[in-house]
Structure formats: C-alpha cells, structure tokens
Amino acid sequence: MSAAAILDLGKIPSKVNPELQSERDCSSLTPYISEITAIVDGGRNNTEKRRQIERILFKDPLFRDCAIDSVYKPRDEMYARGVERSVRLFALKEEYNWTDEEFGIAVYVINHQYSLGLHTVMFIPALERLSTEQQKAKWLHLARNYQIIGTYAQTELGHGTNLQGLETIATYDATTEEFILNTPTVTSIKWWPGALGKSVNYAIILATLIIDGKKHGMHPFLTPLRSTEDHKPLPGVKVGDIGPKLTFNTVDNGYLILNNVRIPRENMLMKNAQVSREGHFTSRGPSKANYSAMILVRVTIVNWCSVILSNSSTITVRYSAVRRQSTLDSSSEKESKILDYQTQQYKVFPSLATAYALFFVSKTLKNRYLKTYAEIMKGNFKNLPEIHCQSAGMKALSAEMTVELLEISRQACGGHGYLAASALGDAVASAKALVTVEGENTVLYLQVARYLMKRFAAAVSGERLSGSTEYLCMDPIKYSCPINSPGDCMNVSLLCQVYRFRAYRMISKAARMLQRDIEGGKKQHKAMNDNLVQLVRAARAHLLYCMMVDYKESMNQLQISVPVSKALNNLLVFFTVFNIVKNAGDFLETESIGLPQMEWLKETEVKMLAEIRPDAVSLVDAFDIHDNTHGSVLGCYDGNVYERMLKSTQNEPLNQCDVHYSFHQHLKPFLQRNNTSKL
C-alpha cells in the first residue's frame, strides 16, 4: 500500500488480496465450492433464496453494519436500534411473504442482532405446543401478525433450573372464573426473559397452579402485561430491564413482579392440562408435556453452534492465510503464512471441522425431533424420553465445544483477535450464553445420565433396547480394539466402535459406583450426589459417540463428487480422531484402545492437518457467509485485512477530532501545573 493510500483510511483495495487469491487458485476444491454451499443451504435453490434475502437486507443501512455497530453505541441506542431492526424485519417478512424458514434465514443473515427474537424463538412455538386448538385459533394469528408481541417467562430470581421450585403462583378463583397471578417473594420475581424489559405486551408465564389450596404443578398462563394503547404496564404489573449483560445488549431481558394480576380462565394454555369453570383439574399426557417448548429450542441451539463456528472459522482461516509472521525456512525471503504452522492449523482446523460436524449432526437431530413431535401431536409419547435426552445432551455438548473452540480461534488471531472489530470477542461472549440458556449444561448432562442409568439397568435385566442406547446390550467381553494398524485410524466406522466401547465402559462404571454406594447403605440421593462427576463424564462419552454416529451416517447419505467427498471426509476423520486424542485418558483407561493405537491416532491427527491445509480457504468459502454477517475486519472475502482495520478506526468516537475535550479539561491543566509551556 502506498503512503498516500495509507493516509486515506477509507480506501479498501478493489482486488482480492493476492495471499487469499493464491489459496483459491491452488485448492483443487475451488471449482466444487458451490456444491458444498448447496449442501449447507439444503439445495441450490435455497442458496439462491438466501442470497436474495441477503440482497434485500443489506441494501438497507439498518442491517449493513448489524454485526459490529453495537460496539460504539450506548445501551439505550443499541436497544432502540434492535427494536427498529425487529420491526423492519417483521415488515420485510410480510412484504416478501417469507415463510418461517426464510425468516429464520434472515435472522442468521443479520447474526441475531435484533431485540424481539424471543417472540419467534419461544413465544410462538410455545403457543403452538401448549395451546388447545381453540386457543390457537384465538391467539396464534395475533402473534404471527405481530398484533401481540410476547416472551416466555419461566426463570425466576431464585430458580432457573429447578422448575418444581418455581414460586410464581396462579390461583384459580371459581367465582370470577379467573386466575390470580402473584410473585409473592423476592425469589419468585421473573428474571431473564428476553424482550420482557421494555418490549413485549404479552408473556407466557410459567407458574404453579393452585386450586382450593392444592398445588397442581407448573403450567403456562398467557398474560397481558402492557396496555395495547400506550404500552404502560397494566395494573399489578411491575416490569423492567435487568441491566447490561456480557453480550446480547440489544435484547431487553427483563424482570417482572406480579401483584394480584387477574386473567380469564381461558388464558391458561390448556393443551396438556385443563381447569373447568368449576375449578376441576384434569391432565392428559405425561407430566412433563409442558416442558416441550424447551426441547425445540435445545434442538435449534445445536444448529446455532454450527453457524457460530462457521462464522468464526471463516474469520480465522482467511486471516491465517493472509497474516505472515516469522519464517519456517530461514533461506526464504518471505515470512511464512501463519496458516502454514502446524500449531496454527491445530488451533484453527478443529473449529472448522466441528462447524461441519455440527451442521450434519444438527440436521439429523432436527429430523429426529420433527418425527417425534409429529408422534406426540397424535398422542404417542413413547419417544419423548429419548428425544429429551438427545436434545438436552446435544445442546450441552455442542455449546461446550463451541465456547472452547471459539476462544481458541480468537487466540489464533493474536492481538488482532482481541480487537472488537475482529468480532471474535463478541462471538465468544455470546456463545457463553448457550452453555446456560435453555437448561444449564451440567444439569442437562445429568438428565442424560439419569436416562442412561435407567436404560443400563433395563439392559442388565435383559430388555432389548432401541434408539441411541441400543448398544448398552453389548457383551463387553467380546470387545477387542478394532484398530490394528495406523491405516485403521482413517476408518471412521472402526473409530465409532472405539467410541461406543468407551461410552459403554464409562456408563457401566457410573452404574457400578452408584450400586456400590447404595449397597453400602447410602441413601439414593447421597449415592447420586457422590457420583455426579462420573455421571456427567458418562453422559458426555455417550453423547460424543452419538454425535460420531450421526455425523458419519449423515455423510454416508450424501451424493457428492469425488473431490467434495474427499475434502469432507478429511474433516470427518480429523474430527473423529481429534476427539479421541482430546479425551485420551478416558479411552486408555477404559481400554477402548491401547498405547500403540494412541500413538497411531496422534500421528493420524497431525497427518490430517496437512491434508486439510490446501483446501482450508475453500472449505470456509463454501459456507458463503456474507461479510456483513460475520462483521469481522479480519475475515472478509477479499482478505484486505489491514486496510479494513485502518478503516474501522474511523468508527471510533475518540477519532472524531484531533484533540479530545479531555485534554483541555484534565491533561492540559495537569501538564501546565508547573508552567512548563515554555519547554
């Protein structure tokens, strides 16, 4: 770049950075990128549809800088802009007649930077799942047409995890045929629901139902909170924002205090349980049927994780192909690309491989969920425990992986990864929320462990199992490690057997430890608590095995060209081997593999880094993520990293004048205190 151009901070070269261009020129995968993009989008038509949505959104300045502009704005403005974006997004949905799926694409395109997400993510799905047909006819179109805006208000100050412990109460008054809602204690105050603070006028409030002094468990109550005339809180309602968070500050997560708020009997969402005019309580289906909206969101989070990692690996791979630092070969005149260092590949490729893995895994999980949901809608709850276990567990495992890998990606960009303009810091902080929302990860792993203990006991008593736990019927004596040569480490089917045995061993160990403690005289709850750590380990091992199987089988179903198959298979092998090496202790301790196999696997792992290297840029290009979506100066398609960094300094409010007012107010009087102006 010339000195003159350096002074013109607004200039971004019109050409792609030759460093990135050479990557694209040299990758044999480049001609096949659109084939992979079509897989990720679910077909070439969908790719075109997404690009059309991008064109619509990004011709509007309101959305163009959405991924990054919040950095420079005070909270108040961020919220206002988030509401403006929400309203524009809803209007565009109507204008272009977008389906729910297309609306979902639009939300991805703007990287979730809007305020009223809870209305779509939870309020409408909860209405669909918890209402009777009559209630749906009354409320759903109002919500879908944005005549009412709502949220899902379950968590309280004192309880998020333990739903039996929720203290908000809905007491039935048969004389007026109303429920009276109260948050009678400090700990019962609703706390966290998205868009509650300032935006919504309705909420589905999860409260303990009381009739004639008797408790009937947690139920959903559709409750108006603000006037539809002037948006003021209705009588008995106190509501506000809970304050700034690590990220998501466009969203007004709120608190809610209810003091004798009366709602008509018809506003209890009665699909799963009914209260008659006279106050007679009946229920149908399992007691946890009211937890169903959470299952859907957990399934969705697995897909979000894949999207987050696609964004971050786009940034880190492109940046690593542009950045040069030190040199591998002292005779070379040029410094080396950091992407050529094996250690850099080891930081960057796990994210890339996991982005693809979670894409395939989330697709399978979604299909499994839709199948089970259809059965449940017909009154068949047989597969509910299995889908609860799968959705809760996959949410926990993918959120855990995502946070870990994202932070490594951020570090892989060195100092520049610490700049807000890299967008990686915000991505890490946002992903951290996914570990907690929709069920705290440890708690969800323990739900999986509870299911596994039951299934293991059933297997031991001779029951034939199906679904994800079918393998618990295995005879461990018959296992011998299937990896007999270094070449076997590339065989994912063999590696899946290794994962399966490790899971079996860890589950049986947890079961044995529990049994030992109970037989030793410990009470059930004490025995459980004394083994929670092993139970979580067992759950993780099971989920990782399930993930491998779903990934492998999903890949097997693809009809793809040879180069694409080779590139995607490299990622599959790397992901499978990487997660064994990462958990080496468990695999060795359970004797799923021996020391020689571990040596071979470690060699295979680094060999795969070299296999992936030539196609790394093509593999992230294939995600086809718009520069405005990831919003990172480091990760744009043209690779003009340094020019974009310089340009981004123009957005900094401190740079709007040469001499800041604080100089006159503070620094100047201080410097001149001894009359040094003559120096």
Ligand SMILES: CCCCCCCCCCC/C=C/C(=O)SCCNC(=O)CCNC(=O)[C@H](O)C(C)(C)COP(=O)(O)OP(=O)(O)OC[C@H]1O[C@@H](n2cnc3c(N)ncnc32)[C@H](O)[C@@H]1OP(=O)(O)O
């Ligand atoms: C690209 C960037 C994207 C970023 C975008 C970010 C946007 C963020 C939006 C986030 C929105 C967040 C919303 C929320 O967080 S809403 C609140 C969510 N809250 C929770 O998830 C609460 C977690 N707690 C629970 O789910 C349960 O309390 C728990 C499972 C922990 C235990 O339940 P309970 O207290 O009732 O325990 P029990 O021991 O009595 O019951 C256990 C039995 O119940 C079965 N069970 C549990 N849950 C379910 C379910 N959902 N479906 C079916 N069955 C369930 C369980 O299997 C046990 O059965 P058994 O008794 O037969 O063993």
Ligand SMILES: Cc1cc2nc3c(=O)[nH]c(=O)nc-3n(C[C@H](O)[C@H](O)[C@H](O)COP(=O)(O)OP(=O)(O)OC[C@H]3O[C@@H](n4cnc5c(N)ncnc54)[C@H](O)[C@@H]3O)c2cc1C
């Ligand atoms: C960004 C964000 C958005 C949210 N949006 C909403 C929303 O829209 N609506 C809504 O209702 N809620 C919302 N929530 C709340 C969220 O669902 C809860 O925070 C979550 O369910 C965890 O509950 P908790 O905060 O009570 O954590 P806690 O349960 O208090 O967890 C604290 C610690 O205790 C441990 N722990 C708790 N119980 C057990 C147990 N039984 N066994 C072992 N360990 C245990 C956990 O593992 C954790 O380490 C949101 C939260 C966040 C961060």
